Amino acid sequence: MTTAKTALVIGASRGLGLGLVERLTEDGWEVTATVRDPAKVPVALKATGARVEALEMTNLESMDALKITLQQQTFDLLFINAGISGPLGYDTDGASAADIGELFIVNAVAPIRLAQRLAENVPDSGVIAFMSSVLGSVTMPEGSPMALYKASKAALNSMTNTFVVELARPQLTVLSMHPGWVKTDMGGDGASLDVATSTRGMVDVVTAQLGKGGHRFLDYKGETISW
Numbered sequence: 001m002t003t004a005k006t007a008l009v010i011g012a013s014r015g016l017g018l019g020l021v022e023r024l025t026e027d028g029w030e031v032t033a034t035v036r037d038p039a040k041v042p043v044a045l046k047a048t049g050a051r052v053e054a055l056e057m058t059n060l061e062s063m064d065a066l067k068i069t070l071q072q073q074t075f076d077l078l079f080i081n082a083g084i085s086g087p088l089g090y091d092t093d094g095a096s097a098a099d100i101g102e103l104f105i106v107n108a109v110a111p112i113r114l115a116q117r118l119a120e121n122v123p124d125s126g127v128i129a130f131m132s133s134v135l136g137s138v139t140m141p142e143g144s145p146m147a148l149y150k151a152s153k154a155a156l157n158s159m160t161n162t163f164v165v166e167l168a169r170p171q172l173t174v175l176s177m178h179p180g181w182v183k184t185d186m187g188g189d190g191a192s193l194d195v196a197t198s199t200r201g202m203v204d205v206v207t208a209q210l211g212k213g214g215h216r217f218l219d220y221k222g223e224t225i226s227w
Ligand SMILES: NC(=O)c1ccc[n+]([C@@H]2O[C@H](COP(=O)([O-])OP(=O)(O)OC[C@H]3O[C@@H](n4cnc5c(N)ncnc54)[C@H](OP(=O)(O)O)[C@@H]3O)[C@@H](O)[C@H]2O)c1
Pocket: 011, 012, 013, 014, 015, 016, 017, 035, 036, 037, 055, 056, 057, 058, 081, 082, 083, 084, 085, 106, 131, 132, 133, 134, 178, 179, 180, 181, 182, 183, 184, 185, 186, 187, 188, 191
């Protein structure tokens, strides 16, 4: 008898997080998913049978409560997906300090704070995946209107680098993932991929990476992206 693999997906109310839960449960994984308001779990997430916990990424108490709830539990995959697009279309003077602060907290700092709390729940054979973006590559020349969002994902990649060095667990696999440009509330209707295609690709990539060790920046097809 084989034991089901276990996953914790952060930010699963809709979009790519919900799609990841759907693909993982289809593959027989036992999934725990987080949403901001567990009193309003979407029907589609309920239908997956995933266990649902509460998490607000901007709130340290919420993170600490999740850590206590998940004490002693092991996850083969921790996928930190939650993110926001922030103030799009502004030049560096136009966006408010509050909006810029929220963007960088949610997209770059909170994922690392959470990973620091939950890394001990992931064995060396497992994967911690951060939802990055090809836009976070500093070799990507595109500029506005996504300059601040791009910088927040570059900051996430940099913070992840530091996290990996400080953690000093070379056998653990850490992935910075690019999902493609995907039709979600964030990606918009004009995006090139649907959620099912992107998340099927990412789940296959993560599964293939289990046990490999090290830190890589990969897209949903498993191709390497330059930092
Ligand atoms: N779509 C794309 O083309 C694309 C491309 C590259 C990277 N990404 C990245 O992929 C991730 C998911 O994007 P998406 O397209 O699925 O976006 P989405 O449809 O807007 O979903 C965003 C998810 O993040 C959650 N979230 C946002 N702020 C949060 C907070 N403060 N605390 C807890 N949860 C929070 C949302 O929860 P609520 O429902 O409660 O708001 C929702 O579940 C993001 O990190 C995004 O940057 C997306």
